[in-house]
Amino acid sequence: GNSVTQMEGPVTLSEEAFLTINCTYTATGYPSLFWYVQYPGEGLQLLLKATKADDKGSNKGFEATYRKETTSFHLEKGSVQVSDSAVYFCALIPLNRDDKIIFGKGTRLHILP
Amino acid sequence: DAEITQSPRHKITETGRQVTLACHQTWNHNNMFWYRQDLGHGLRLIHYSYGVHDTNKGEVSDGYSVSRSNTEDLPLTLESAASSQTSVYFCASSLRTRAPLHFGNGTRLTVT
Numbered sequence: 001g002n003s004v005t006q007m008e009g010p011v012t013l014s015e016e017a018f019l020t021i022n023c024t025y026t027a028t029g030y031p032s033l034f035w036y037v038q039y040p041g042e043g044l045q046l047l048l049k050a051t052k053a054d055d056k057g058s059n060k061g062f063e064a065t066y067r068k069e070t071t072s073f074h075l076e077k078g079s080v081q082v083s084d085s086a087v088y089f090c091a092l093i094p095l096n097r098d099d100k101i102i103f104g105k106g107t108r109l110h111i112l113p
Numbered sequence: 114d115a116e117i118t119q120s121p122r123h124k125i126t127e128t129g130r131q132v133t134l135a136c137h138q139t140w141n142h143n144n145m146f147w148y149r150q151d152l153g154h155g156l157r158l159i160h161y162s163y164g165v166h167d168t169n170k171g172e173v174s175d176g177y178s179v180s181r182s183n184t185e186d187l188p189l190t191l192e193s194a195a196s197s198q199t200s201v202y203f204c205a206s207s208l209r210t211r212a213p214l215h216f217g218n219g220t221r222l223t224v225t
Contacts, residue, residue: 043216
């Protein structure tokens with residue numbers, strides 16, 4: 001079946017460090033891929049998305065590239081800030097009749113000043 | 114600006130009571146969803162609706178019900194609250210199938 005696996009947290013980094021949060025998926029065909037972010041006390045917000053192979057989604061300095069060959073959609077940022085502390089969710093919407101979104105379990109990120 | 118509003122933000126209730134959590138969206142979206150979020154489980158889908166008078170069960174629907182009488186609202190009812198239903202509940206909506214979701218800020222429910 002369809003699934004999303006992302007690295008377990010928490011991930012703790014110092015401000016200005018490079019960030020990678022790994023995400024791999026299992027799905028048939030070409031699902032749409034997403035990263036959502038959840039700040040404390042809030043709901044999830046769409047951070048970026050990609051809908052086909054080799055697409056790069058980007059927003060607020062974050063990037064992720066849709067890699068069909070490795071079934072991955074890793075989230076990266078070159079220089080993190082304290083305000084990036086949040087929980088990050090990788091997600092996919094499969095390309096089939098059962099097309100509800102499937103979320104990974106989330107990765108908590110702590111950025112130290 | 115369009116938004117999705119959940120109420121109340123916090124609720125404490127006793128085992129066995131009926132509880133209704135409200136969700137109201139002004140996006141004019143056809144699709145609405147209810148999730149619960151628990152440590153170690155991530156987000157789990159409870160119920161969803163693709164339009165007025167349409168409702169469907171998600172992966173953890175036992176003990177919950179929804180009804181969709183208009184486009185804007187999808188209330189979630191716990192028929193007889195149980196301690197296992199202590200959780201944070203999120204409502205979400207989307208314009209169409211395969212479109213990104215818009216989330217409310219959640220309701221933290223405690224069942225004592």
